[in-house]
Structures are given as structure tokens and as C-alpha cells.
Amino acid sequence: MAYIEPAPIKDKENPFESMMERFNIAAEKLGLDDETYGVLKSPSKQVIVSLPITMDDGRKEVFEGYRVIHSNILGPSKGGVRFDPHVNLDEVKALAAWMTWKCAVVDIPYGGAKGGVKCEPWTMSEGELERLTRAYTSALNEVLGPDIDIPAPDMGTGPREMAWMMDEYSKSRGRTINDVVTGKPLVLGGSLGRVEATGRGVMVSAMVALEKMGIKPTQATCAVQGFGNVGSHAAMLLEERGLRILGISDHTGAYWNERGLDIKNAIHYRQANGTLEGFTGGEKITNEELITSKVDVLVPAAKEDVITYHNADQIQAKLIVEGANGPTGARADKFLNEKGIVVAPDILANAGGVTVSYFEWVQNRLGYKWTRERVNRRSDRIMKEAFERVYRTAQEYDVSLRIASYIVAIKKVSETYRYRGGF
């Protein structure tokens, strides 16, 4: 097999290389043939666009935007759009590939894609953000489509941006096309349950993992890094299931209370103040201290590469449930495995979001609305079944849950590829 060379050791892990290291191990376990390996490792389309925007003070600023479609073998490609100053092509390529594997792990009929715009959304006015989102959508007009490529929210974007994208795309076609994006506001055809779906999937994964580990949720402690869409909902739902949440964090730092934080109170505080800065429900510690804190369950729900070979040997949690995409660098896997730490990996644990996005797309196409109860029941079932599938595969191949998730995904995509007339 034509494997790529292991990446040279350097300080910062590269998310695409991290993804490929796990992909290579799984491909080797499966005995994947060279041709299929070549197809699955290469993104099918990579688009870079320049977006000149008139800022509020009259200046023109040019932003760089990306959309990478990794695969459309299972169906139209699906994946969020990230507004962040650190977005780059390698990151978007890794995120797009993770979407392919994620959709395959939960068995929904989508390929994988991801997009991003290099910008600092928190420094921009609503008008500037609207012009930027519309320009991005317009520049990608031929790439997007309800049967081709379907964006959704990710870091720095939410229902508001999805509404602008849907409107801009619809205008270009002269009619309302609401199934071109998911994660929309409810009035535009968004699904009940989508906002909290990723955090809910994290909670369901944590519950299944704790049960297998023989740990009672009511006796477990937890720390959550990141208090945005994924982190805040995961923390709230885990607290509801009886876990004591000792630590939470955002970019301003981490907040720790040995007796357990009041998560609803923290959510109200962040809604009122924009960040957790000044939150008095816990003492302030650093994000690094939070990651290595003594808890049973750690939920990284902020960004990539927060668990690396620099700090992996200091992790004290028994279970890591990855809410973020790529929070663990590939070189950290070895340390975590050696310490017997169970990791519910990103492409399994955070798949609740894309699952409910799929439900939103289905509802849009049916012109019908499901109840929140139906959405939650179906997504919980999909998440539990996916966890069990991955767990059985881990036992069968004697590998970690992460490698087992890649095995499940690669098997599904490569089999589909063969049936469709590939090699």
C-alpha cells in the first residue's frame, strides 16, 4: 500500500497529518487496496475564494474563504462553515475528511465537506458579517446545492449565518431553497433539537461509555473545555444526568468549583456578558490546568490539538469524550492508550449535530416538521447504535475506539465505492 511517510516530529501537530495517521492505521488493519486508498485519502474538490467586503468605515477588506469537499461517495457532501482567524486549507481538509468518516460512522447518506473564512467575527459588526457571509455563499454558488453540498454551522457561525446563506443561495435561483443549508432558525425550516444536538450526542456517548466502564453517572465528575454551542449544551445535559461538572472554560480561562458548578447559571452569565470572564461561580484556573484536572470525564469542546504529546501523559480523566473536532493530536493517542484512558473519538461522539442536520434536510424535503421528542429519540438511537457498532469493531480488531471508528467508516465508504463501480 502507498502509505504516506509519518509526519516529522515538530511542535504543532497538523490536523490533516493527524487524520491521515489514524486513517493509515485503519486502512492497514482492513487491508485496503492501493486504488481505494488513493481515492479515499484525496479530497475531491478544494476551493479558495477571495472575498472583498466593504467595511462599515468605507474601507475594502479582502477575506480568504475555503470549501473543501472530501468525498461525495455516500451522497451530497455535508459539513459546517467556520469563521475563525486560524482557518487554513490544511485544517479545512482535515475537517472535511472527518465529516466523511463521521457521516459513515452514524450511517447517514452524506459525504464530507467543510468550509471556513479567515476572519475575527467578534471584531466585526452584524452588517459586515452579513456581507461576508453573502459574498462567501455567492462565490461558492456552483459548489453548493441541496443535492450537491450542504453547509451548516461550526465555530463562529450559527443560525443567523445559515439564514443569510439560505437567502443568498435562494435569490440566485429565484425561489426559496431551504434544504441548501441546515442549522437554520426554526422559522426558516430549521429543526427542533438542532441547536443542542451535538452536545446531546456527546452526552449520549458519555452515558454509553460510562455504562461500559462500570461508572455510575451520579458518582462521576467532569470538566468541559469550551462553552459555546457544543460545550455549554454538553455540560448542561451531563449535569442533568447527574454528573458533577467541576470545570468549564472559554477563551478567557477556566472556572473550577470542587463542589460542582451551576451550569444553568453559567449559561445565563455567558448569555448576559458574552463570555465567562468575571463568572464567580468558581475559582479561575487556566485552560491547561482544566485539561489535566482530576475528573472522571473530560469533554474537550473548543478546538483542535488541545491534547498533544506535550500534556497527554498528565491527563487524569478516565474517559475523554471529544465534542470538538480533532482535539487530540495523533501523537497523543499512544500515551492515552498506554494509560488506559478510554476516548470516545470526535467522528463518533460529536456526530449528533450532523445527524440532526440530516433530519432537518429530510424535513425540508418532505415539507413537514417533526416534534422535538421525535428528533431526540431518533438521534439518541442513532448515536447509541453507532457507539455499539464501534465498540464491537474495537473488540474484533483489538484496537482503540478511535481506530475502530475509522475502520467502520472506511469499510462503509469503500464498499459503497466498489458497488458504485469504483475499483
Ligand SMILES: NC(=O)C1=CN([C@@H]2O[C@H](COP(=O)(O)OP(=O)(O)OC[C@H]3O[C@@H](n4cnc5c(N)ncnc54)[C@H](OP(=O)(O)O)[C@@H]3O)[C@@H](O)[C@H]2O)C=CC1
Ligand atoms: N456546532 C456544531 O454543531 C458542531 C461543532 N463541532 C466542533 O465543536 C467545536 C466547538 O464548536 P462550537 O461549539 O460550534 O463553537 P462555538 O464557536 O459555539 O464555541 C467555541 C467555544 O470554544 C471556546 N474557545 C475558543 N478558543 C478557546 C481556547 N483557546 N481555550 C478554551 N476555549 C476556547 C470559545 O470561547 P469564546 O466564546 O470565549 O471565544 C467558545 O466557548 C469545534 O471543534 C467544532 O468543529 C463538532 C460537531 C458539530
Ligand SMILES: O=C(O)CCC(=O)C(=O)O
Ligand atoms: O451539521 C452539519 O451538517 C455539520 C456539523 C459539523 O460541521 C461537524 O459535525 O463538524
